[in-house]
Amino acid sequence: MPPQKEAPVQSIVAVPFEPDTSTTLLRRLGHHQVPERWHAVDRSAHAPHLVAVPGDDGEDWTAAALVSARPHTAYLKIVDAVGDVPAAVAAVVAHARRRGLAQVKWEGWTASPEDAAAAGFTPLRPPLTPAEHAAGPDAGYVRWLRDGVVTEPPYYGQTTHFTCGAVTALAAQAHAGTLPREALDREAELTLWRDATNFPACEPVGLGVAVRRAWPSSPVTVHLDVDRPVLLDHYPENEQQWRALLQRISRTQAGRIGVPIDPRHLSMTAIRSAIGRREHVLLLVSLAGMQGFDVPHWVLCHGAVPGAVVIEDPWANASAGDTWVDAHLLPVPDPSLDTMATVSADGFRGAVTIGRPLRRGAVPSGPADE
Structure with missing residues (x-):
């Protein structure tokens, strides 16, 4: 299946995801269910925001993704996409390109390998970290937006604060x-x-x-x-x-x-x-x-x-x-x-x-x- 077309920049809405405003904003998704994990931790240090695709009326959203990233880096991470998932992911990719970023990642909480591949993402190798020390989804995906050959090392998360x-x-x-x-x-x-x-x-x-x-x-x-x-x-x-x-x-x-x-x-x-x-x-x-x-x-x-x-x-x-x-x-x-x-x-x-x-x-x- 060929990758989905990226949403035009003019059809993208990007707004901060903040506890005091996000509930009102998410109502624009109507019947689309938002995962509880969006509110489970304080993501404020990593500039969380919603990238949404507005409907024909300009009021409701047909799709949205919660994205974040570490400060002073060159990527965006999709936590989840809801609604029209291909449209939401394409909007995030277009948003990242507009910002001149090198990469978009997608956490595999709900993303399927088929949806990721259709959107131009490749799977990341699962981490080797012992299960009792691991945090995060079992799967993840990446799409590079700049040229360059980057081979993937195995990922292992340190199990102590000092190793x-x-x-x-x-x-x-x-x-x-x-x-x-x-x-x-x-x-x-x-x-x-x-x-x-x-x-x-x-x-x-x-x-x-x-x-x-x-x-x-x-x-x-x-x-x-x-x-x-x-x-x-x-x-x-x-x-x-x-x-x-x-x-x-x-x-x-x-x-x-x-x-x-x-x-x-x-x-x-x-x-x-x-x-x-x-x-x-x-x-x-x-x-x-x-x-x-x-x-x-x-x-x-x-x-x-x-x-x-x-x-x-x-x-x-x-x-x-x-x-x-x-x-x-x-x-x-x-x-x-x-x-x-x-x-x-x-x-x-x-x-x-x-x-x-x-x-x-x-x-x-x-x-x-x-």
Whole structure:
């Protein structure tokens, strides 16, 4: 079945979805039932709005979709579509194009694979996260609106508040084919975190050393543009001291096993160049822009489309209606990612680049000049 035609821009209504006004607005859908999940969580941090298709009278709506998105990103997510579903989805796609976005996703609460395919969407692989730690629908779909080749890594959501670094490294290696997809599980998550942790977080040098130990054939470069311990400012002085010692030990170990530490600021150009070489960049970011709280967090940069880098975020904020569908294959505009990756008050940048596995006998090269 060919994809449905997209609704003309002039036939689209887009209005904020707010608790005090949404009931009145939804009356325009008449007999179409609205899922309870639309009101089950506070989505206000992710700019929820209704994209609707008005009827001939201009008053009632024949279709509508609840959409949201993380701030400072380049996508829209359809939570549900009601009424004339193909028309509602086509309206969202047209709305996203009008805003110059890279992607539309569709949570699979009620969407069928057939409806998604007819609207030009492809299925996302279900997450590997253990069921007791997973949040969100069983299925999800994506439609890209910009050119570019983005291959899909397996998605795994971290099962603790502190294992994001380990999960991004494991996802990178699974995407590269170095780690079997089925080996990405909680035991692997906690095992790699235990080797990389600075208690409880993973700082760049310790993470890079742990990755090299786990996969000796994978070239690893740490990028850290300050020559001091990091991610310690929120601890009292006595707690900082022993963690700083562990970071100095990690630097010694990096030198011993051949993990270079590049002191230059890692630019967006360099990140894109690494992705173009089919390398993976584990990037330390602040969640202030996407989630509203300034917490350091690791994400995986693995793909690129015009104007945006595609990341995997191992954490989703379920209390805001955020699910793995948001966090998986997430396009972030280059300027937004550049801002997110400036961490802490003094603005350092930390990352770990993992290259393609070396053939036996090959000698790893140093970091490229970018």
